[in-house]
Each structure stands twice: as C-alpha cells, then as structure tokens.
Amino acid sequence: MAKRTPDGPPPEPVVARIRLRYARRGRLRFTSHRDFARAFERALRRAGVPMALSAGFSPHPRISYVGAAPTGMASEAEYVEIALTERLDAETVRAAVDASLPPGLDVVDAVVARGGSLPDRIDASVWQIRLPGLEVDAVAAAVVTLLAAESVPVQRLTKEGRRTVDARAAIVSATARVDDLPDQPCAILDVVVRHVTPAVRPDDILTALRTVADLVPPVPPLATRLAQGLLAEDGQISDPLAPDRERLPAAEGDAPDAAPLTGSAVASDR
C-alpha cells in the first residue's frame, strides 16, 4: 500500500509577519509557557487571523515564541512572532487577538516585521521583585553584599535534576527601593539580568540573597518582567520592536501609541 499524502493544495505562502508583545498579569501569571501556547493558538482561531500553516498531515500555525517568563512570574514584556497569509494592519491583529484571550493575557503592542531576527534583539531583562514584609534597608544591604561577591553559585531543581548557575555573573544592576503597604513594609528590588544559559531567574537571585545575606522573604515575592531587549553600554534596555517601527517611521499598520518600554505599567491587579 502506498503511503498516504495530504490531498489538496500546499499551504498558502507567508506574506507577512507580525511581532506581538504580550503581558501575563495577575493570577494568570501561573500560566506555563505550554498553557499560553495552547491558549494563543485558540485565540488566533477565534479571532480569525489568517495564519500561515506548516505542511503535512497535521498542519500547525507558524508561531515563533521568544523565551518565556517562568511559570508563576508576571510579565509585561513577552514576545511572539506570527506568520500570516494576508497583509494586515498590526493594530487590527493586536486588538483581535487581545479580545480573544482571557483577561490577564493581554496583547499590548504589535508591529509588522521588517526583517531581522527578533531573538537577536533580546539579551537582557528588567525584573521588578516585590518583597512584602521586608524592610528596604535589609534588602539594600543584602544587595550590596551580593554585588560585592565575585560569584554566587545557586542550585535549582529542574526536570533534569539539580543545576548550578552563577546568579551574580548574570546581574547587570540591582537596586532596592521602598513601597511600603499600609499594614506591613514592602521593598522592591529592581534588577537587570543578562540572558545566559542556563537562565538566571528571579528565584535564583532570591536564593543568592539568602545565601550571601540570609535574606528570607516571609511571604512569596512577586516578580514581574518589565522589559526585554538589548543591553546598551549605559545599562539601558532597548525596545526589541523599535527597529521594525523605525525603518518605516510613518508606515501604516503600526501601533501609533506604543508605549516606550521603560517605565511601563506594572501588573498590580492581584
């Protein structure tokens, strides 16, 4: 018997790519990357986005995810690229996909890709870690100790077993500030972390603070990724979608009101 091959025409060609920035907020920060991928594909179908498909018996929509914040951590800056069979206005796609995702998974920015590779525009993250119950002075002192260290190896349990990463080496900068709550103190730790392999995550940084300074949060901290991009010499992080916007500054189809990445709103809808 001959092997079956799919009948019908080959998949339609890719004519455009759109890059989306999305946020994972509030209780939906517990969404894992796989959970998000399923929800995102369904949202694309619900929204009627003309997705380009892979060939074969079980065609998949062509979606490229760029990294993903660890499960349980919120993010204002996750990125995904989708391939379309029709040219569409980026804001139209953004609004439609956002409306089709559950509240808490929010598509906040979109551009039509003008070439280049999105992963190549990302090598660092800005994290904000809220530490309820901790005094800012204690956190600041611990940060000083951490930054003074040459290296701080920390262990993390992964599916492959225990892995050791150097939490200190990945940290570009770390500062503590105060955001006390009415009933308890609360420190906020702002950290810029270089993307290394294996990745250094906010929980690794907290482990490092415990290791070097015995800093133990009384309640689970809440980490939020505020931005991802290329780390400049001055320590700033660039917007990875900016090159797509810049090349054709007046191009239709780009979100006119795209907020600058630094200082963007932080999830607080707990």
Place this chain on the structure above:
Amino acid sequence: MPIESLFPRLEPLLPRVQKPIQYVGGELNSTVKDWDVAGPDGTVRWALMYPDAYEVGLPNQGVMILYEVLNERPDVLAERTYSVWPDLEALMREYDVPQFTVDGHRPVGAFDVLGVSLPTELGYTNLLTALDLAGIPILAAERGDEHPIVLAGGHAAFNPEPVADFIDAAVLGDGEQAVLEISDLVGDWKQAGRPGGRAQLLLRLARAGGVYVPRFYDVDYLPDGRIRRVAPNRSGVPFRVDKRTVSGLDDWPYPKTPLVPLAETVHERMSVEIFRGCTRGCRFCQAGMITRPVRERSITGIGEMVAAGLVASGYQEVGLLSLSSADHSEIAEIATGLADRYAGTNTSLSLPSTRVDAFNVTLANEFSRNGRRSGLTFAPEGGSERIRQVINKMVTKEDLIRTVTTAYGAGWRQVKLYFMCGLPTETDADVLEIAELAMEVIRIGRQVAGTKDIRCTVSIGGFIPKPHTPFQWAPQLDHEATDARLRLLREAINSDRSLGRAIGFRYHDGRPGIVEGLLSRGDRRVGAVIRRAWEDGGRFDGWSEYFSFDRWMTAAEVALAGAGVDVDWYTTRERGEHEVLPWDHLDAGLDRRWLWADWQESLTGREVDDCRWWGCYDCGVCPSQGTQIQIGPTGRTLLPLPGLRPVLAPPAASASAPVG
C-alpha cells in the same frame, strides 16, 4: 453578607504546588456573578463539584452543561470546584484555607447547594476531602441550616447507598431540568424565610419527586446480612424514586459556550453529544441500561452546536459524543456534512466511541480525510463468540476481521481492541481466544497493508458487575483469578515472537476492580469503609500512584467487623432472584423481572436485538417513565456555511499594503 474571595489567601500557596494554573480559574467562557445577583435571599447559589483533579473534571460534559444551564437563570449563580491534589490540601490545612470554587474563589461552604457529580465510585474519598476542607460535616446528619445541601448526581448516583451517610440527596438521571426545579424549590424556601430549616427543605425536595433523600428511608437487615427491606420513614415520600429523563435534545443545546481551560486537560477538544441513551443491550453496560431510551439530536441541531462551539472556543477538534456514536440514524450524513463544511479549516472531527464494523472505518476515513491516520479503536469486549453472546455484544469473528481489513487497507496503522476479563461463565479458554484474534488481526493486517509496520493493542479491563444491569446479580471474579487468567493470555500472545512483537498488551492489576466492585454494589454499611479508608489517607483512588489496596482491605476489615459481611460478600457472591438489592428502591425504569430474565438468558447465550430497529422487548423504561425513543432520520442535510469563522480583515480606513 458579601462573601470575600479566598484568592488573596490562596495565592501565596500557589508557587509551592504543582500546576498552580488549575486552581486560578479564568477559563474562557467562565462566569463570575455577583454573590447577591438577585438579592441575598433571592439568589440560589450552586457549587458544582467534580470529585477528581481539574484536568479530568474540567472537560466533563455534565458539569459544563449544568454550569451553563444554571447560570443562564438570572436568579441563580453557579461556580465550579474540583479536587485539590494532596500537596495543596496539606497547605490549605496548614493555612486554614477552605475548599474554594475556581470561578470566584468563594468558600464552598457558603453556597446553598453543593452539587457533586459522581461518575465513578473511586472518587468517593475525594468527596469526603472536599467536604472536610469546606468545613461541612462529613456526616449529613450532623449538618446544620448554615451548611449547603450536598446533592449527588451522575451514573454512580443510581446506587448512592455507600455514600448515603455523606450526601443529603441524590438526583437520578438527566440533570438539566432537575437542577432548575430544585433551584425553584430552594429559592421559594429561602424567600419564605427558610421555614422548618434544613429538614423541611429536604422533605420538600423528596416530596416534589425525583430527589432521593436517604435519611427518609430506613434499611433493615436479615440475620444473614442481606437486606430485609428499604422503606420510607415518613409520609409523602415515594417508595421508589424515579430517574429524570430529558426529551427533545435539540431544545437543550448545551454546552453552548464550552469552557476552555488554560491548563492542559485530558480532552483538548470540544464535544457535542449527538444522542443520549443506548439500547444495544450489552448486559455489562450500566450506562446503556440507565440512560434509556435513545434520544437523538438532529443533524441540523448537531451542525449548529458544532459551529457555535467552535466560534466560542477556538478549539481545533470536535468530538461527537454518545455511547455508540456510529448508531446515530444519520451519522453518514453528519460525517460527510461536517467534513465538507470544515474542509481546509484545519478542524478535525472525532468519534470517540466506536463499534466493530466496516462502516465505522468508512466514517473514520471521512473524519480523517486530510489528516493523519494513526489508530482506530474497537471494542469486541469478549474474546470468544460464546462469551460475546453471553454479554449480548453481537460481533462475530468475521465482523472483526472484515473491519480491521478495511482499516489497515485504508491506511490505518494501529488498531486498538478492548476486551473484558472476568465476565459471567468465562473460562480460561474464552480469554485465550483474545490471543488468537489479535494474531489473526496482525496476519491479515500485514497482508493488506503490505508492510510489517502495523500494530494491534489489546487493552483489558476487569469486569465489574453494576447496579441496574442484567449482571447486577452476577459474581465478580476475584482479583487473583483475574490476574492468573491474564498471565496466561500474556504468555499466549508472546508464544509467537513474530506476531507477538506487533501486539501490545495493556492490563494493570485486578485489585482496584475489587474496590470498585465493593463500592458499586455496596449498601449503607459500606459507608463506614469509605470513611475509614479516607481517614487512613485515601485520596485520588482512581490514580494508581495514590490507590492502596491494602488500605481499603484494612478499612473494610475494621469497618465491617461484626456486620456479618465482608468484601467477598459484596463482590464475588452471586445474588439470588429475590434478594433485596440496595438500589431496588431507586428506579431507572428497568423492569426487574426483565432484568432477571435477561440475566438468565445470558447464561444460555441468548441474544437480544436493539429495540430501535427490531421492536420493543419490554425492558420497561418507556412505559414506566412516560418516555419514547426519539430518532431520525430527519432527511435534512448540512449545507455549507458561509462565514464559517470570523475572518479578520484590515479596516477599510487604513488599508495598508496592496494584497498579493
């Protein structure tokens, strides 16, 4: 009084447990209503529970249907709750967080009704965990006016006696209309200032019909341990409680907007129930006996549900559910119509339950027109022709061979065959014939496929006699004998290395079947066993990594001591014609005399035809329940749907680059 969300107290625990997403809710198409949506006493509040893990419970159609039916009522609020895994249970106990709903994260103990679906008996310990975590006394007798009414439904509720101490009431049969009527009764009682308290409400439910309230029935036992009688202990309560039957499935197109979870679940698809009930008459099948008669959804009704559900959910796969989907009177038209409609949309269709005939392969071909053809499943159930006559599964060896020949010829690579072991009158020889069948399947398959690269998986389940079936009197085979018989089968399959290599063999262990058997045909005395097993740590008994046979046997020994009965008495003992069975006062509509006659006829291998096509054989359901068979053909067809899905288009004002 407004009820506050428990989420702020739950949230700090979530980073410490496995798969926290299952506890946060926020599913597409879920609903959170104001607690007092129709005023504090005008609102009837239901917590709907599926007593298993979220990944199993969320896709459950029963819960999904009732959730939507109830929430459509402006004066009713329904939320869902599932079993929490032991890691979260421990933290909830440590930090004093009660059982919560995933919708509003409200405490389950604050609702008016806790509706529990009991699809299988192995979830009973999970029910006790949930009650305990909710702060609801385990024993119904110890509950006060402030506690929810614990109301059971689902297939296991057709014999709720083993959980009679823990539930307040049970509804038999279809729930759609029943939950609305119960909402009316609860609402009226609340508006009237709750006259007579909890006891009065339960009496109203029992008297209004269709709700079984165990405390209003007394059970007496004979000196030998059998039941002497079950009788109401107050006036106005029916001697026998009827099941509920919904007629006209097209009037109940639920779920209209299927719940779409973020977490991964056991069924990543939407489902449309294409008919309810089955009259094939397989004697082991409780579902087929208690859901009679057959009521079809029309082809056009099915088409509308598929279209609306896909738009609402974004799912890529649609399962056409029923007890034997190929038996729908217009299944061929449905298959072709849907396959045509969704051609080129990357939407796949599936028929989860399959029967052994070549037509079924044709259907499967249609459903996978442009998709991968991996595996097809058939259920001959019995290994020998003789045993298949005993169970009334009318499949001949020739049928099976013809079916798999068609399947392998059409490009299918794997065929999965379901069988049962431990059926009444079964011998080693009956089971060993499974090996011969499987080998014949491989031989034929290699021939027609022209390749050695094909497989046949033999999957075996231990037979458990169930209430309201002709086999309700039958002895269950003990687990040692079951395991021994299946060892022989495994050896027989492996005796031919060339063929045996292509045959997969799936069977675990006969011991969970004995516990399920105890809980299936148990009476009220078994409640103490459940409680003891739960107190000893019993959780998630349907999961092999949590199930402990020894825990259950120890619990039974302790709890049944002095009762004159034991696990064997409940499981491997054959019952006599005149023995009062624990569920005799619960009426699935089946005439007990017909069930007994069918049991006797099974022993001589006499078969019964399907009443849909061969005439009534007086099982008793239609006349006693005032129902009738509702089947097509309607003669209607599915027309192509323009605008099948919303298609995103650039807004006219900002038409960007030229198309093409």
